[in-house]
Amino acid sequence: MSEAQTELLRIGQVSDHSQLPVKTIRFYEERGLIQTAKRTSGGFRLFTPSVLSRLSFIRRSQALGLSLNDIQDILGIADSGQRPCKSVRHKFQEKISEIDERMQQLQQLKEQLQILIAEADEREGLDADYCPIIEHAGESTSS
Amino acid sequence: MSEAQTELLRIGQVSDHSQLPVKTIRFYEERGLIQTAKRTSGGFRLFTPSVLSRLSFIRRSQALGLSLNDIQDILGIADSGQRPCKSVRHKFQEKISEIDERMQQLQQLKEQLQILIAEADEREGLDADYCPIIEHAGESTSS
DNA sequence: ATATACTCTCCAGCCAGCTAGAGATATAAG
DNA sequence: CTTATATCTCTAGCTGGCTGGAGAGTATAT
Structure with missing residues (x-):
């Protein structure tokens, strides 16, 4: 019972799982491509594991030739609810x-x-x- | 007989003939892609008309997908004498x-x-x- | 308590190829 | 001479996608 969420990941763990540099993850967060679930009292970023598939999507899309702006648009639509697929x-x-x-x-x-x-x-x-x-x-x- | 060289062009004239912005011409000179023949006493750049074909070459090559570095290499070889054609x-x-x-x-x-x-x-x-x-x-x- | 590893923010720079602006000076025309 | 225009240098910024380092604070294991 000690931790309510073992699920939340710190940036280094996200880095390990996603194979992306910590700096890049921070950069994506600053740009608004991904979001933190919250922060520790000390200010460390905490991510839900879903950030991993999101990062994966970002990299795949990039590899397919989409710019971060394109991707941000898509994710924005996806986040806002209805039928991102169409816009994708x-x-x-x-x-x-x-x-x-x-x-x-x-x-x-x-x-x-x-x-x-x-x-x-x-x-x-x-x-x-x-x-x-x-x-x-x-x-x-x-x- | 008043001017020994009517042939030398100031940067604005080069700009007019080449259709390139003055700034770009200066930029190319700084980068070493083109050279000035000399300067006026006041410091104005003076170019020989041959700079025009050089600029033309630069733009054509750029349009063909060469980078300024590539072009600089080629021109460097051309300037140094022998057989630029091979390297081109x-x-x-x-x-x-x-x-x-x-x-x-x-x-x-x-x-x-x-x-x-x-x-x-x-x-x-x-x-x-x-x-x-x-x-x-x-x-x-x-x- | 302390050593170690992790993370934080901020600032800076890289690549290419320009482009913009400030503020000073030069030259040409009348 | 004055005015208008051309040119000068210098600094800084743009796009895109990061990357690096400084210097400080946080978390964890012992």
């Missing part, structure tokens, strides 16, 4: 669009780089000191 | 590899997101308050 799906859809966009950009960049390399290769034999990539840089800056 | 090609090849890697990552993320969305969709009808994305977050954090 929405966020994820958005992210997918962003990913598609980014991949297209990257594809373009890649093609451009390849063109430039090919040009350089062509020139190479003829004119070893001329570098088309650098030299004719004058034109297409802004457009 | 090398950098570009490297960047292409990075792009490929990044695209693979993105593809994976996208697939994961799609899986999660699909899961959520399945559950949706059955159990409107259950969000698989959030709820069963407990497992695969670190691995």
